[in-house]
Amino acid sequence: MEAAVEAAVEAAVEASAEATRGPVIELVGVCRSFPAQPPVLALDDVSLRVDRGDYLAIIGPSGSGKSTLLNVLGLLDRPSSGSYRLDGTETTRLRDGARTRLRGDRIGFVFQSFHLLSHRSVVENVMLAEIYRRQGRKGRRERALTALERVGLGNRAGFAPNLLSGGERQRAAIARALLGTPSLLLCDEPTGNLDSRNTEAVLGLFDELRDQGLTIVVITHEREVSERAGRRVRITDGVLVEE
Amino acid sequence: MHVRDLYDEAVAGMLARPVRSALTTLGTVLGITTLVVTLGVAATAGNQIVGRFDELVATAVTVEVPRNAHKPLVTWDAVDRLTRLRGVESAAAVSESEEGTNLSVRSNDLVDPTRVTARSLTVLAATTGLPQAVRGRMVQGRFYDAGHVQRADRVAVIGDETARMLGVTRLDRAPAIFIGKHAYTVIGILGDLGREKNLSSAVVVPPTVGSRFGLRDVTRVLVNTSLGAAGLIAGQAPAALSPGNGDMLQVISPPSPTRARDKAQDDVNALFLILGLVSLVVGAVGIANVTLVTVMERVPEIGLRRSLGAARRHIAAQFLLESTLIGLVGGVIGASLGVVVVVAIAATKQWTPLLDAWLAVAAPVAGAVVGLLAGLYPALRAARMEPVDALR
Numbered sequence: 001m002e003a004a005v006e007a008a009v010e011a012a013v014e015a016s017a018e019a020t021r022g023p024v025i026e027l028v029g030v031c032r033s034f035p036a037q038p039p040v041l042a043l044d045d046v047s048l049r050v051d052r053g054d055y056l057a058i059i060g061p062s063g064s065g066k067s068t069l070l071n072v073l074g075l076l077d078r079p080s081s082g083s084y085r086l087d088g089t090e091t092t093r094l095r096d097g098a099r100t101r102l103r104g105d106r107i108g109f110v111f112q113s114f115h116l117l118s119h120r121s122v123v124e125n126v127m128l129a130e131i132y133r134r135q136g137r138k139g140r141r142e143r144a145l146t147a148l149e150r151v152g153l154g155n156r157a158g159f160a161p162n163l164l165s166g167g168e169r170q171r172a173a174i175a176r177a178l179l180g181t182p183s184l185l186l187c188d189e190p191t192g193n194l195d196s197r198n199t200e201a202v203l204g205l206f207d208e209l210r211d212q213g214l215t216i217v218v219i220t221h222e223r224e225v226s227e228r229a230g231r232r233v234r235i236t237d238g239v240l241v242e243e
Numbered sequence: 244m245h246v247r248d249l250y251d252e253a254v255a256g257m258l259a260r261p262v263r264s265a266l267t268t269l270g271t272v273l274g275i276t277t278l279v280v281t282l283g284v285a286a287t288a289g290n291q292i293v294g295r296f297d298e299l300v301a302t303a304v305t306v307e308v309p310r311n312a313h314k315p316l317v318t319w320d321a322v323d324r325l326t327r328l329r330g331v332e333s334a335a336a337v338s339e340s341e342e343g344t345n346l347s348v349r350s351n352d353l354v355d356p357t358r359v360t361a362r363s364l365t366v367l368a369a370t371t372g373l374p375q376a377v378r379g380r381m382v383q384g385r386f387y388d389a390g391h392v393q394r395a396d397r398v399a400v401i402g403d404e405t406a407r408m409l410g411v412t413r414l415d416r417a418p419a420i421f422i423g424k425h426a427y428t429v430i431g432i433l434g435d436l437g438r439e440k441n442l443s444s445a446v447v448v449p450p451t452v453g454s455r456f457g458l459r460d461v462t463r464v465l466v467n468t469s470l471g472a473a474g475l476i477a478g479q480a481p482a483a484l485s486p487g488n489g490d491m492l493q494v495i496s497p498p499s500p501t502r503a504r505d506k507a508q509d510d511v512n513a514l515f516l517i518l519g520l521v522s523l524v525v526g527a528v529g530i531a532n533v534t535l536v537t538v539m540e541r542v543p544e545i546g547l548r549r550s551l552g553a554a555r556r557h558i559a560a561q562f563l564l565e566s567t568l569i570g571l572v573g574g575v576i577g578a579s580l581g582v583v584v585v586v587a588i589a590a591t592k593q594w595t596p597l598l599d600a601w602l603a604v605a606a607p608v609a610g611a612v613v614g615l616l617a618g619l620y621p622a623l624r625a626a627r628m629e630p631v632d633a634l635r
Contacts, residue, residue: 074550076630097554104552111634115547119259131248132552176551 022088024183024215025050025073030082032068042068043079044238050184050217055210057229058219065238066219067188073217074186075103087183104132108177112189114169116161122172123148123157129179147175151205167198171205178209185209187218191225203228244557253564260537264569267533270526271573271610272580277522279581279598279606280588281515286597287589302332303438304477306464306484307493315460316491319450321484322370322464328479330472335376336464338368338450342457348446349421350409362408365445366422368453373400376465378437382406384414385431387449395451399427402443403434422446422456439465473497523613526573530617534566538625545625546633559626566618567611574610578603 025048032043042065050056060066071077072084075091084091087106091099108129116125126144148154151171161169170190177185187206191199203225210216210230218229226232232243257264308317322336349361374386387398399420401411411418411429419426427448436443450458464484468476477496481489538545545558582598589596 071631076550076634100549100552100554103550107550109547109550111547113543115543115634117259117544117547120255124255128548129551131252132244132548132554132557137245137247 023049023051023085024054024087025217026083026085027072028083030072030079030084032065032072032077032079042238043072046082046235046238046240048233048240050215052183052215053210053213055206055216055228055230056218057226057232058217058235059221059226059232060235061221064235066221066235068238069235069240070186070188070219073184074107074109075099105180106183108174108179108182108185110170110174110177110185110187110190112192114161114173114193116169116173116176118160118162120161121157122153122159122161122164125161125172126176126179129176133180135180144175144179147179148172150178151175165198166194167201170194170198170202174202174205174209178214183215185214185216187216187220189220189222190218191220191222196224199224244553244560249557249560249564252561253568256537256541256561256565257568263533263537264572267530267569268573268576270522270529271570271613272526272577274519274521274523274526274613275574275577275606275610276580276584277515277519278609279578279602280584281519282602283581283585283596283598284588285515286599287585287594290595290597301497302468302470302473303497304466304468304473304480305495306466306480307495308461308463308484309491309493310460310462311491316488317461317464317484319370319461321461322372325464325466325480325483326372328476328483330468330476332467332469333372333375334464334466335372336370336450336461337373338453338458338460339365339462340457340459343367343453346422346446346456348405348409350411350418351421362405364405364408365441366453366456366458367442367445367447368450368456368458369447370450373447373465374433376467377433377439377442378467379433379442380435381431382434383432384429386433387430392449392451395449397425397427397452398430398449400431400433400447401429402436402445402447403432404444405446406432408444420446422448425455427452523609526570527613527617530566530569530614531620534562534569534618534621535624537565538562538621541625542628542633545628546630546635549628549630549633555626558628559622562622562625563615563618566621567614570614570617571607571611573614574607577610578606581606 027046027048030043030046031041034040034042046069058066058069068077072079075086079092082092086102089102091102094102117128120128123141123144126147127140130140130143145154145157148157151174153168153171153175156164156168156172161172164172174185191202194202206216206218207228218225220226234241234243317336319336322334325331325334343366345363346366347361348364348366351360353360371386371388371392374381382403384400386400387396391398399422401409401420406412409420411420411432414429414432418429420429421427433447434443448458453459464480466476466480473496477494480494481492485492548558582603585598586596
C-alpha cells in the first residue's frame with residue numbers, strides 16, 4: 001500500500017516538474033477552524049499565490065492566524081476546507097504518509113529557535129535533513145558542507161552548535177533547510193531570537209538566496225524583516241490582505 | 244530511511260546523554276546478572292553434587308544375607324565369583340554376629356586398677372578384599388592374605404580408632420591384643436574409610452579364625468562397582484553369590500544420580516530465578532520510565548524530524564531502537580558480569596564452572612527484548628505526537 005502511495009507521489013512530482021513555470025504555492029479559499037465554543041476561525045477564506053523566486057513576508061499581530069497559516073503552508077496541518085496546491089500537487093487530499101514525504105522533499109523549514117541538536121556537530125545537524133529522503137548516504141557530508149559554504153559557515157562545520165553565535169546557528173539551520181534544493185523556504189520568525197547585527201546577516205543571506213532564485217516565505221512581526229521582502233501580506237483575525 | 248541512518252540516529256540519541264543511558268541499563272544489568280549467576284551456579288553446583296554421589300554412594304552396592312538355619316546362603320568363596328563379574332571393582336564378604344559385638348579387647352594382660360584397659364569392641368570376620376571394598380587404606384602394616392586365612396593364623400587387623408583406644412601406635416614389634424582370653428598379633432591398622440566407617444572402631448579377623456566368635460556365616464557382602472554399573476551389578480549379584488537362593492538376598496543399591504541432580508538444581512533455582520525475573524521487570528520499568536522522560540524532553544527534536552520528512556514509523560523506530568540498544572548493552576554487561584561471578588564462585592569452591600553456551604547468547608538477547616518491550620509505550624507516545632504540537 002505504501003508503494004502505491006509513493007508511486008502516486010512520484011507521479012505528482014513528475015507532473016509538477018512539468019509545471020515548473022507554475023506557482024509554488026496556490027491557496028484557494030482555505031479555511032481552518034478549531035473546535036471550541038464558539039468555533040475559532042483561524043483562517044477565513046484565505047487565497048494566496050506565491051510564484052517561483054518570490055520573497056514574501058506574512059505579517060500580523062500575535063493571535064492573528066500567522067502560525068496556523070504557516071502550519072498549513074508547511075503541510076503540518078490540514079485546512080478544514082479549500083484547496084492548497086504545492087508545486088502543482090493538490091495536497092488537501094493526500095494521505096498522511098504522502099504529505100510527510102512531500103514536506104521532507106519540497107519544504108525547508110527555518111524556526112525561530114533554530115532546532116539544532118546540541119549534541120551533534122554543525123555538519124551532522126545539516127546532514128540530518130537527508131536521512132528521511134530517498135537520497136543515498138553517499139556524498140551526504142559533501143552536500144552538507146556545500147550547503148554550509150553557501151551560508152558562509154564552511155569554517156564552522158565541526159563545531160558544536162552551542163559554540164556558535166545566534167546568527168551562526170540560524171545560518172546553520174538555513175543550511176539544513178537548503179539541503180536537497182527545496183522548492184520553498186518556510187521561515188517562522190527567523191530573526192526572533194537574534195540581535196540587530198545577526199538579524200542583518202540573516203536577512204542579507206535571504207537576499208542572496210532570493211537572487212539565486214529560491215522561493216522564500218517569512219512569517220514575522222518585525223517591520224525591519226518585512227521591509228526587505230519583495231511582497232508583503234498582512235493577516236488580521238484570519239483574513240489575508242495584500243499590502 | 245536507510246537502516247544505517249536509523250541505527251546511527253539511535254546510537255547518537257543514546258550517547259547524547261551517556262550517564263543517563265548508563266544508569267538506565269543498571270536494572271537490566273542486575274536482572275541479567277542474577278539470572279546468569281543463578282543458572283550458572285545451579286548447573287555448576289548440580290554437577291558438583293553429582294560428582295560427589297559418584298564417588299561415594301553411586302557405586303556402592305551392599306548385599307544383606309539373612310541367616311539360614313541349615314545351610315549358609317552365601318559361602319566365603321562366593322565373593323571370588325562376584326569379582327569376576329564385569330563392572331565389579333572390588334568386593335568383600337563380612338560376617339557379623341551378636342556374639343561378636345561387645346567383646347572385651349585389651350592390649351596387655353596387666354591388671355591396672357587405675358586404668359581402663361579392656362575395651363568393649365566389635366569383632367568381625369572378613370575376606371581379604373576388605374580394604375578395597377570399604378575404600379580405606381592400611382595406615383600401618385598390611386592386611387592378612389589368603390595364606391593367613393588358609394593357615395588360620397591368629398592375626399588381626401584393627402581400625403584406626405581401635406588402635407587409638409588400645410594404645411597401639413607401632414607395629415614393628417608385633418604387638419598382640421587379647422580378645423577374650425586369646426592373644427592375636429596385630430599386623431595392620433585400617434583407616435581412611437570411604438564407607439562402613441564403623442569399622443574404624445572394630446577388630447577384623449580372618450574367617451577361619453572368626454568361627455571362635457560365632458562368625459561362621461557371611462552376613463553381608465560389600466561391593467564397589469565401576470561408574471554406572473551399580474544398577475546392573477545390583478541385579479546380578481544375588482545370582483552370583485547364591486545360585487538358586489538369590490531371591491532371598493536383599494540388595495541395597497544407590498539412588499539414580501540423575502534424580503539427585505534434578506532435585507539439587509530445582510532447590511537452588513526456583514528462588515533466584517524469581518529474583519532475577521523481578522530484577523528484569525524492575526529494569527524494564529526503569530527503561531520505560533527514562534525513555535518516556537527522554538521522549539518528553541525531545542519533543543522539539545521530534546517536531547524537527549517530522550518537519551524534515553520523518554513519518555510516524557521513523558520516530559517510533561528510532562525510540563524503539565534506542566531502548567532496545569540500552570537493553571542490549573545491559574544484557575551484554577549483565578551476561579559478562581554473571582559469567583565472571585560464576586567462575587569466581589567456582590574458583591573459591593574449587594569447582595569446575597559449568598555454563599550452557601547458549602546462555603552467553605540468550606542473556607544479551609533477553610536484555611534487548613526487555614528494552615524493546617519497555618520502549619513500546621514511549622515510542623508510541625512519540626510517534627502519536629502531532630508535528631504542529633511538537634514544534635510549538
